[in-house]
Amino acid sequence: MNDGNSAASAAAFPALTPAHPRPRLDPRYLPLVVTLGLFVAMFGAGSVAFEGFFSLQVFLNLFVDNAFLLIAAIGMTFVIISGGIDLSVGSVIALTTMVLATLVENRGWSPALVIPLVLLMGAAIGLVHGVVIQYFEVQPFIVTLAGMFFARGLCYLISIDSIAITDPFFTEVSAIRFPLPFDTSISVNVVMALVVLVVAMYLAHYTRFGRTLYAIGGSEQSALLMGLPVARTKILTYTFSGFCSALAGIAFTFYMLSGYGLHAQGMEMDAIAAAVVGGTLLTGGSGYVAGTLVGVLIYGTIQTLIMFEGSLSSWWTKIVIGLLLLVFCLLQRALARGPRSKEPARATREVNGQQLPAPTATERAAHAGG
Amino acid sequence: MNRTSELLRGLARGRVFWPLVTLALLLLFNLAFNPHFFSITIRDGHLYGSLIDILNRASPLMIIAMGLTLVIATHGIDISVGAVVAISGAVAATMIGGQLDLSGGAQDAAGYPLPLVIVVTLAVAMLFGMWNGMLISFFGMQPIIATLILLVMGRGVAQLITGGQIITIYYTPYFFIGNGFLAGLPFSLFIVAAVLALLLLLTRKTALGLFIEAVGLNPVAARFAGVRARAITFWAYAFCGLCAGIAGLIVSSNVKSADGNNAGLLFELDAILAVVLGGTALNGGRFTLVGSVLGALIIQTLTTTIYSVGVPPEVTLVVKAAVVFLVSILQSDKVRNRIATLGKLREAL
Numbered sequence: 001m002n003d004g005n006s007a008a009s010a011a012a013f014p015a016l017t018p019a020h021p022r023p024r025l026d027p028r029y030l031p032l033v034v035t036l037g038l039f040v041a042m043f044g045a046g047s048v049a050f051e052g053f054f055s056l057q058v059f060l061n062l063f064v065d066n067a068f069l070l071i072a073a074i075g076m077t078f079v080i081i082s083g084g085i086d087l088s089v090g091s092v093i094a095l096t097t098m099v100l101a102t103l104v105e106n107r108g109w110s111p112a113l114v115i116p117l118v119l120l121m122g123a124a125i126g127l128v129h130g131v132v133i134q135y136f137e138v139q140p141f142i143v144t145l146a147g148m149f150f151a152r153g154l155c156y157l158i159s160i161d162s163i164a165i166t167d168p169f170f171t172e173v174s175a176i177r178f179p180l181p182f183d184t185s186i187s188v189n190v191v192m193a194l195v196v197l198v199v200a201m202y203l204a205h206y207t208r209f210g211r212t213l214y215a216i217g218g219s220e221q222s223a224l225l226m227g228l229p230v231a232r233t234k235i236l237t238y239t240f241s242g243f244c245s246a247l248a249g250i251a252f253t254f255y256m257l258s259g260y261g262l263h264a265q266g267m268e269m270d271a272i273a274a275a276v277v278g279g280t281l282l283t284g285g286s287g288y289v290a291g292t293l294v295g296v297l298i299y300g301t302i303q304t305l306i307m308f309e310g311s312l313s314s315w316w317t318k319i320v321i322g323l324l325l326l327v328f329c330l331l332q333r334a335l336a337r338g339p340r341s342k343e344p345a346r347a348t349r350e351v352n353g354q355q356l357p358a359p360t361a362t363e364r365a366a367h368a369g370g
Numbered sequence: 371m372n373r374t375s376e377l378l379r380g381l382a383r384g385r386v387f388w389p390l391v392t393l394a395l396l397l398l399f400n401l402a403f404n405p406h407f408f409s410i411t412i413r414d415g416h417l418y419g420s421l422i423d424i425l426n427r428a429s430p431l432m433i434i435a436m437g438l439t440l441v442i443a444t445h446g447i448d449i450s451v452g453a454v455v456a457i458s459g460a461v462a463a464t465m466i467g468g469q470l471d472l473s474g475g476a477q478d479a480a481g482y483p484l485p486l487v488i489v490v491t492l493a494v495a496m497l498f499g500m501w502n503g504m505l506i507s508f509f510g511m512q513p514i515i516a517t518l519i520l521l522v523m524g525r526g527v528a529q530l531i532t533g534g535q536i537i538t539i540y541y542t543p544y545f546f547i548g549n550g551f552l553a554g555l556p557f558s559l560f561i562v563a564a565v566l567a568l569l570l571l572l573t574r575k576t577a578l579g580l581f582i583e584a585v586g587l588n589p590v591a592a593r594f595a596g597v598r599a600r601a602i603t604f605w606a607y608a609f610c611g612l613c614a615g616i617a618g619l620i621v622s623s624n625v626k627s628a629d630g631n632n633a634g635l636l637f638e639l640d641a642i643l644a645v646v647l648g649g650t651a652l653n654g655g656r657f658t659l660v661g662s663v664l665g666a667l668i669i670q671t672l673t674t675t676i677y678s679v680g681v682p683p684e685v686t687l688v689v690k691a692a693v694v695f696l697v698s699i700l701q702s703d704k705v706r707n708r709i710a711t712l713g714k715l716r717e718a719l
Contacts, residue, residue: 136705138698139652141514145639146694153687160684269522282515315529322523329515
């Protein structure tokens with residue numbers, strides 16, 4: 001992954017040498033390279049514009065303040081690579097904070113029991129999504145939309161108020177700082193997020209599960225014909241996303257030290273944005289977990305820039321993220337050509353129960369003229 | 371007599387049948403629980419009652435659901451309607467009686483004449499719809515992505531317009547849109563009726579409805595058949611934006627303020643739910659406008675029912691989620707096929 005990166009950036013501008021008939025940069029890496037360049041440029045611009053911006057701690061704070069988003073976005077990346085989408089992320093995070101807060105604070109349960117319980121709950125929600133999507137062939141966004149309603153509703157059922165967490169375990173864990181060189185430190189959340197990142201990169205790029213995931217995203221039909229375990233992999237993907245959401249919810253609880261039904265509102269959109277800006281194709285089948293990390297870092301940099309600027313308000317974050325999403329989607333559109341185009345998915349059409357072949361390229365050209 | 375039975379049979383075959391049954395059952399449940407549910411009284415020349423209340427409260431959702439129906443019929447989706455509701459409310463409130471404009475200077479109440487405000491607001495909302503339509507039909511972006519971008523950006527834009535504040539409107543004639551009564555009925559209902567009549571006229575009395583269904587079933591085939599698929603997709607989104615704009619006017623007039631952050635929150639989900647409940651398939655093709663209106667009414671009745679029965683209002687979301695799950699599973703081809711084969715089996719036996 002990283003080797004590919006450095007090699008790709010080294011060959012980023014081969015067009016200047018006419019000896020090569022086509023650029024050496026694999027177009028698949030282009031979004032990732034653009035994203036990484038954008039992050040460096042934004043961080044560089046901030047360092048030039050603001051005193052005190054260029055420091056290791058400011059960089060590390062990008063992780064500290066966005067660890068939960070990174071965890072959730074990694075789960076989302078898997079789902080998007082499989083060609084689906086998970087809109088329930090934000091509300092599952094909120095539900096997790098809520099369940100943690102009530103059980104620990106109001107019922108006096110031990111965190112050692114509650115934490116595995118909420119992780120199980122998140123995975124179970126994801127499992128239900130996966131099963132309904134796979135076996136009833138309902139569109140993923142409808143199913144996870146219902147899941148979103150459901151989880152938010154459960155939050156409000158538990159309580160409509162914010163519940164502060166005073167449990168010693170939570171307050172102590174949230175106060176832990178691991179010291180790093182140059183007088184800097186990171187929190188437990190960052191360690192958690194980095195572990196998830198490493199596990200996810202291993203899962204995506206070095207396991208059968210990962211390869212099947214990419215195959216399904218590329219073409220579910222082909223994956224089925226190849227005899228890959230499509231059903232199992234898809235269900236596992238949604239389960240993983242639900243698990244990640246719950247884990248992100250735990251990280252969020254450490255960060256906020258409270259449970260609240262309105263927590264993490266719209267975070268599913270932030271997670272999707274991070275994955276897309278990180279170079280994951282929303283049509284599925286292409287993308288990198290490492291790209292999602294860069295996407296989250298860009299998200300954090302925008303927020304930090306706006307904070308340092310002082311006069312800009314937080315809603316500018318939304319507008320800039322939206323614009324970035326737009327640019328990257330258009331970039332992906334431009335790159336998704338030839339065999340990557342999704343049109344072959346409609347290669348046959350059903351007419352009165354009969355499968356008819358799609359018009360050939362020449363037929364299309366003839367019709368396009370008239 | 372024969373005619374009535376024919377009509378009934380036609381109704382049962384039609385897509386509107388099940389939404390109607392659902393709505394009727396909900397209303398009957400309400401009647402059983404609250405005998406005064408159907409009573410309508412006249413006070414100051416206006417009609418008052420639970421039914422009128424449901425109709426009035428459901429009107430923004432009914433309008434959005436109609437716009438969304440057209441989009442879904444072209445095999446698309448628009449999840450940015452809530453954001454457009456917030457934007458149009460922000461535009462209207464800022465123009466009419468905002469306390470702050472972008473430069474931070476003060477404006478006096480009713481800064482611009484009301485007709486101008488309405489025209490500008492609707493134009494802005496339609497522009498955002500056209501923006502979606504352009505991304506989808508001319509740049510070939512997936513509908514859910516293109517509208518996701520506006521969903522993310524839209525609330526930022528709305529807050530930018532209102533300066534991040536809740537803008538209170540101080541202009542009585544504006545309140546008429548959402549709170550006024552005409553001939554004893556809420557004025558917003560007349561807007562709903564107008565939009566519905568216009569759409570029914572366009573889609574059932576001209577070939578437009580057929581074209582939209584053709585695009586939704588198979589855009590390539592539709593293009594080969596001479597339908598201007600791109601233009602139809604584009605205008606479907608533009609119209610959906612316009613509908614969201616109208617709803618934004620009603621909502622902001624109803625609460626007499628504009629809140630960039632919370633106006634129209636989760637509207638997109640309710641609207642999708644309304645369309646699905648109404649019997650329009652999410653896979654595009656066939657659509658029913660009346661069904662979507664009924665779907666919106668079902669949602670509002672459900673909400674009102676939950677409130678009136680005394681169940682805590684927090685349950686609403688869970689109930690809605692259960693309904694979406696059930697309806698989408700029932701709508702899936704797999705379940706339908708299974709039911710169909712079961713029916714055949716029974717016939718064979």
